[in-house]
Amino acid sequence: MQTKALAPEYQGALTKMSVNASLTDVLAEGVRHLRQAELSGSQEEVARSGLAVAEAHRRLGQVAEADRAWKASYRAARSAGNTGAMAWALWSGGTLARQRGALRLAFRLLGLAAELGKRGGDVVARGYSLAGLAETGRIQGDYATVATLHEQLLAEARARGEARHTVWALEGIAQIHRNTGSLDTALEMFEEAAVLAGDADDRRGRAWALRGIADIVSLRDGATGRALDLLAEAEVTCREMNLSSALAYNHKMRANVLFRAGRYEEARTVYEQALGEFRAMDEPRGEALASLGLVKARARLGRDRHATAADLDELRGRLSRIGLLNAREMVEKAYAELGVEPSSAGAGDDRR
Structure with a gap:
């Protein structure tokens, strides 16, 4: 049974923020709570609020700000002795490194994040970090190494009913099939991801799935009109969520x-x-x-x-x-x- 999509990277005072919240809203709330945490002296809350700030900056393409934010979050988590929060900060830093093309750094930071997530008993932080390692390898083109890890993470996400993570894994495996020529299988998985994301109210995940479907129907079927319509639908979400x-x-x-x-x-x-x-x-x-x-x-x-x-x-x-x-x-x-x-x-x- 899949749950509604959640955003575990929005923590502390931001726990109730929707996975579909506009990133500008997430950033504004994150900065507000971060300032409050700094005034209160709670290093753990500084780390939690700072994580949301780092992720909002990253997804908005504000690289320098994201880099400062995840490092500050990590320092606060370490000061508080919170291993799980340290793992999340390193996950954010590793994801940013991948986004910037620094793949070796991404592997290192995400590997440390997975280790700390396991040590701190934060199953979700460990899962997200392993997913980050899998995605980095997939983006690099090392499909033989990461295909099994993708399948493992998909099985774990399904077992826990984590819709957002299930959607991510489906899309990753679908992309591997697409890049290795198994277009029919890829399309089936992208379509399953789109339906699941829609049912779970995961608008970001659905937007990425629609992009994958558009790619396949254009490449396999020459269905230009349908592909452009799917991309137009996904673009609405991208713009509304920034x-x-x-x-x-x-x-x-x-x-x-x-x-x-x-x-x-x-x-x-x-x-x-x-x-x-x-x-x-x-x-x-x-x-x-x-x-x-x-x-x-x-x-x-x-x-x-x-x-x-x-x-x-x-x-x-x-x-x-x-x-x-x-x-x-x-x-x-x-x-x-x-x-x-x-x-x-x-x-x-x-x-x-």
């Missing part, structure tokens, strides 16, 4: 759908929009993926072949430095797709 990162990825997917339909001028415009959004929030993975789409759209619109090759060389090197294996493979395929050769052997490749 989900900056989700909105940027929504726009990148819209551009992908337009590109597949041969609507290259429209695709170029939307890729440029998404690229600007990713740059504004310092999200290098999204920036690189939007850049790749933009290179392909410009090539289809007649960009010089040598310039296209140089653009792909730069992207290949950038993705190698970040460690995004799957995205780097996408660049390799783009050379052949666009009929260009690397400008020079190994250009942009720093795997020495």
Whole structure:
């Protein structure tokens, strides 16, 4: 039996905040309670309120503020001797590191968070931290390593009736199936996630699931209209909740759908929009993926072949430095797709 979606990262005085609360509202409430906690001298409440502040900043794309907030939350938790709160702060820091493309740091922080969650008896903090490790590996493209962990976390979430975590796991496994070519299975899992998220009133989870469905029906069926409608529905949620990162990825997917339909001028415009959004929030993975789409759209619109090759060389090197294996493979395929050769052997490749 699945419960209504909850937001366990909203803690202390913010426990009653809805998972669907606007991030600007979460930030305002978090800052207000943080100031009260600082005046009261309660380091534990400083840590709990600070966690919500860190997460709101992160999801709004305010990277520097998020970085300061999670570290302050961790210091307060350590001062209070609260192992569980320390785990949550490290989870937030690890998630931010992944968002910024610092994958090695993400693995380290999330691993420490999982260890502290286990030591402190905080099952949810441990679960979220393990999920963060799984997602980091999936984003990196290391599917063989993390597929089993995704399945384990899905089983645990189902057993505990945690709808939000179940939705996350379904979407992660669906994405692995999509990236490895099992489109039918991926679609089934994205659709299950969308229904479950809707039943649990998890608007964020549903928005991501709709994006996944749109991707598959566009790629597999060429159903451009349906895909764009699904993305439009998801965009409403992203805007109402101020989900900056989700909105940027929504726009990148819209551009992908337009590109597949041969609507290259429209695709170029939307890729440029998404690229600007990713740059504004310092999200290098999204920036690189939007850049790749933009290179392909410009090539289809007649960009010089040598310039296209140089653009792909730069992207290949950038993705190698970040460690995004799957995205780097996408660049390799783009050379052949666009009929260009690397400008020079190994250009942009720093795997020495």
